[in-house]
Amino acid sequence: MKNKIYISIITILAVLLQPSCKDLNIDPLNVIQDKDVFATEAGVKGYLATIYRALPIEDFYYRQEGSGFNRQWEHFYHPGALCGELVGPYGSTYDGAGGFGYWPYGDIRTVNYFIGNLPVYGTGFSKEQVDAWLGEAYFCRAYFYFALAKRYGGIPIIRKVQHYPEQSLEELQVHRDKEVDVWNFISDDLDSAYNKMPAASERGRANRYVAAALKSRAMVYAGSIAKYGSENFVAGAARDQGYVGIPAAAAAGFFQRAWDAAKLLEGHYSLYRKKTDKELNYADLFLDKESTENILVRDYSLTTGTAHSWDATMTCRFMTADGLSRAYPTLELVERFTGLLPVVNADGTPRRFDNTSQLAQGLEPRLLATIYFPGATLRGKQFDMQRGIYEHFAGTAADELGQNPPNRQFRHLAGKTETLFNGMRIIGFTGISTDGDDLSRTGFYIRKYVDYNRAQSQCGLYMSTQSWIDMRYAEVLLNRAEAAFELNNIVDARNMINDIRDRAGAPLLTGTFTIDTVRNERCKELAFEKQYWWDLRRWRIADRLLDNTKYHAMMPYYIADEQKYIFLREFEPFQRSYNFEKKYYYEPIPGGELGKNPNLYPNNPNH
Numbered sequence: 001m002k003n004k005i006y007i008s009i010i011t012i013l014a015v016l017l018q019p020s021c022k023d024l025n026i027d028p029l030n031v032i033q034d035k036d037v038f039a040t041e042a043g044v045k046g047y048l049a050t051i052y053r054a055l056p057i058e059d060f061y062y063r064q065e066g067s068g069f070n071r072q073w074e075h076f077y078h079p080g081a082l083c084g085e086l087v088g089p090y091g092s093t094y095d096g097a098g099g100f101g102y103w104p105y106g107d108i109r110t111v112n113y114f115i116g117n118l119p120v121y122g123t124g125f126s127k128e129q130v131d132a133w134l135g136e137a138y139f140c141r142a143y144f145y146f147a148l149a150k151r152y153g154g155i156p157i158i159r160k161v162q163h164y165p166e167q168s169l170e171e172l173q174v175h176r177d178k179e180v181d182v183w184n185f186i187s188d189d190l191d192s193a194y195n196k197m198p199a200a201s202e203r204g205r206a207n208r209y210v211a212a213a214l215k216s217r218a219m220v221y222a223g224s225i226a227k228y229g230s231e232n233f234v235a236g237a238a239r240d241q242g243y244v245g246i247p248a249a250a251a252a253g254f255f256q257r258a259w260d261a262a263k264l265l266e267g268h269y270s271l272y273r274k275k276t277d278k279e280l281n282y283a284d285l286f287l288d289k290e291s292t293e294n295i296l297v298r299d300y301s302l303t304t305g306t307a308h309s310w311d312a313t314m315t316c317r318f319m320t321a322d323g324l325s326r327a328y329p330t331l332e333l334v335e336r337f338t339g340l341l342p343v344v345n346a347d348g349t350p351r352r353f354d355n356t357s358q359l360a361q362g363l364e365p366r367l368l369a370t371i372y373f374p375g376a377t378l379r380g381k382q383f384d385m386q387r388g389i390y391e392h393f394a395g396t397a398a399d400e401l402g403q404n405p406p407n408r409q410f411r412h413l414a415g416k417t418e419t420l421f422n423g424m425r426i427i428g429f430t431g432i433s434t435d436g437d438d439l440s441r442t443g444f445y446i447r448k449y450v451d452y453n454r455a456q457s458q459c460g461l462y463m464s465t466q467s468w469i470d471m472r473y474a475e476v477l478l479n480r481a482e483a484a485f486e487l488n489n490i491v492d493a494r495n496m497i498n499d500i501r502d503r504a505g506a507p508l509l510t511g512t513f514t515i516d517t518v519r520n521e522r523c524k525e526l527a528f529e530k531q532y533w534w535d536l537r538r539w540r541i542a543d544r545l546l547d548n549t550k551y552h553a554m555m556p557y558y559i560a561d562e563q564k565y566i567f568l569r570e571f572e573p574f575q576r577s578y579n580f581e582k583k584y585y586y587e588p589i590p591g592g593e594l595g596k597n598p599n600l601y602p603n604n605p606n607h
Helices: 002-023 034-038 041-054 105-121 127-152 179-196 208-228 248-263 278-285 331-338 356-360 365-370 473-486 490-504 515-525 532-538 591-596
Strands: 294-298 388-390 468-472 552-559 564-571
Touching: 034 041, 034 105, 041 105, 041 127, 105 127, 127 179, 127 208, 127 532, 179 208, 179 248, 208 248, 208 294, 208 468, 208 473, 208 532, 248 473, 278 365, 278 490, 331 365, 331 515, 331 552, 356 552, 365 490, 365 515, 468 473, 473 490, 473 515, 490 515, 515 532
Parallel strands: 388 552
Antiparallel strands: 294 468, 552 564
């Protein structure tokens, strides 16, 4: 009887399972297959959107340590505050010099998967369309490798998807490639991108000229490493094996590639010259979504939950809905534009001003569109920076800043804006306080990217939507100028710089023209755009400029008995020192990756 029951159960199961066995060869309905992604336009665009979102664009959110590319509101953790553009919350350069372990090989695998599978499943598309999408993938892969190379030098070049467990552990634990080979790989990928993509693209996506712009950026970086990294380096096994450092003989070739790439954009983009008022024109360059200068941008919106906090964190709470500021332009940056500001008379006494806004009179429009000076206005309120009050002031500025200040007994400082002296506020609502750092420490605030049209009530955390311009034509001209100078084409370098200066409202250059001329123009034009940190590293001058360095402020004071203002060139109140060790020209390979793959050794010198 039992046997009959068992046989009956087996028979029933066989009948029930028979159609199911046939269905095992049918793709599950709830799983997206490669053909669903790569054979449909929506699938391909969705896949590419995932890659673009992961691109290491150093935008409003980016910080050189901690959260890295992750979304956070504290935009004052800015790389410029590590190297003298700004003073901010960092205690020293060491806070960010070692990086945060960026290692995007998962994202690179995603790109490689796209490159490998689109030609297989995308046979229903035209060759031109497939090539265009592949070109975007090559562009994105180059972008990831550029972010790796400028941090670590030589890293593994992975061209195809790795498979585990099909491949052995030995196959998966790949060795580092030489740094020069990585830069050549980036160049080749960008050439493929340029050749495959069309001349135009949707906003926020690459086209052939976006690829050329990135190539100009990457190749001028590589040329600098070859030339200056051969003169200023840290010895070690990684350098001996070519994992860091590029032969000096390769420099000219990289600079030529940078110049050639920049030249390709000529006639396709132009400097923004929409308004005749050059100060307003330069300010609007960073707010006008239709700017002819924009090459690659990243957009933000409230509806997608991507809005940022630039307006809430670059000016003090006095002018915003919430948030606070903690990063302020240094006097050293300001004086790149102006030379020494005219605040001292010929006899050494401080020049007297009727109001603080007089300091900015006659200065370069680009500077005033980049930095808010004392007396400037925003959202109907004034930047009323004031360090303190002197009851009386006699003598020279140098004496007052010396060992025995003759007027110190007459000076009044304060930590709170409500503190008074004889009925007068000692400090302004925008600083400069003796307490904390949420008011200006230098007498200046950032203006670049600040949306002056936005109501104060709309300047809160995660409420700003202005686009980040990752690449713009002025940078391409600067890349071209630098490459031209390095190739001894001084005429072309000067022409590029003067085109930028003309738009900026600065006098054209006619006299001595050196590499420092080119670099200084770059520092001014790209201020706060998160390039200066990398420029100091590739030029190999960070260890010289950041050598127990302290930065200065321009401190406004009111002289009560004269009813006049003076400005004193003092150290910023925290007097933090900034140092850069040569070993940080390369970041250490992340320890977790070394633990998984011993073939990544040797680590970079002195790490």
